[in-house]
Amino acid sequence: MIGRRSGPATRAAIQRVALELFTKKGYEATSLREIADELGIQKPSLYYHFKGKEDILRALLDERGDEAEQLLEWISRQPQRPELIRAAVLRWVQSFSAEKLRGIRFLSANPLVARTFEGRTDDRIGSTLNQLIDALAGLLPDRSPAKVLQLRMALLSINAAVDAATSTPFTDEDILAAANAGAIAQIDALLATG
């Protein structure tokens, strides 16, 4: 669909369209011409706002929040007991509003692109998530690899719920509820073991 534009294309508008197309068709499969068409401008006009395609992607990734850092810091201030795992995971899962699901959907649709960018720049997604896992894994009664991996799965419940809901009529509320219930079930099983 080619949209008639009302005013000048802003960075925010470009990012909005790019996020939508990257999520629907994938980063690699989306051309700058498609983004420009959707905005009703010409392809070279995008280069006034961004250095190139990768720069648009970088801007989208930089928009992420710092919930992971905040949670990590919160954890360090709590008494280090196994029950902290449950509280922390629930805090994490519940920090995702319906609005933030857009970001999750983008990452789910473009797992390799996100992973490629993890290496460069600051990389606040992956590494902080790993620190989070490490901090919580230390509290596990049974710290075998399978258990640690299951803890990781619990933290990634939102991603799993989003993936499970693709191509279905489930609502954002359903997804958040299922992610929450799923995380609880995993954590309960992990804490019951030890």
Next chain:
Amino acid sequence: MIGRRSGPATRAAIQRVALELFTKKGYEATSLREIADELGIQKPSLYYHFKGKEDILRALLDERGDEAEQLLEWISRQPQRPELIRAAVLRWVQSFSAEKLRGIRFLSANPLVARTFEGRTDDRIGSTLNQLIDALAGLLPDRSPAKVLQLRMALLSINAAVDAATSTPFTDEDILAAANAGAIAQIDALLATG
């Protein structure tokens, strides 16, 4: 890496390399030249074996097994009680050997590509999985959307485990064990509700 080849490139060899590259770099980001280089042949030689890039992808997708159909048929022959859910999900998760994780990894790395192909051809991945969900959802004590979605998450535990293990040193055995434990935890929670 450019490989010296010993004999003629077979369809199987091409598929092997393609699966590896598609998984590592993504379908769109992988060029036919890269596949040819890896095999030590020239790009046009691939066209003797396959009609084109998409044909290679199709061949890979057609290689999938029919575990879903078999499980669906098995379910229909069992007494339709809530406990059947647990048995069925465990059968499903345990049908994935370390070997079959290659397929899961490919699908995880290329979610949109797989989804695009679901529409065309026979599509045995998605639709059969949906039938599986429907058959099991009918046995749920509580059939609210969030519960049905969580059932879906339980079935997709292998995918979630693979995703959770990417960029980590977890072994295939760890992944299968965590997927199994995760599925059990989800199902137990679902059955305890009603």
Next chain:
DNA sequence: GTCTATACGGTGATAGAC
């Protein structure tokens, strides 16, 4: 801030020699 025009490389793909 957006346009037209243009250059460049790489891609999927085909024809035809061997």
Next chain:
DNA sequence: GTCTATCACCGTATAGAC
């Protein structure tokens, strides 16, 4: 079965007019 040569096309990117 593999090659060389070649194609049209597309996406990225830049220069310069308005």
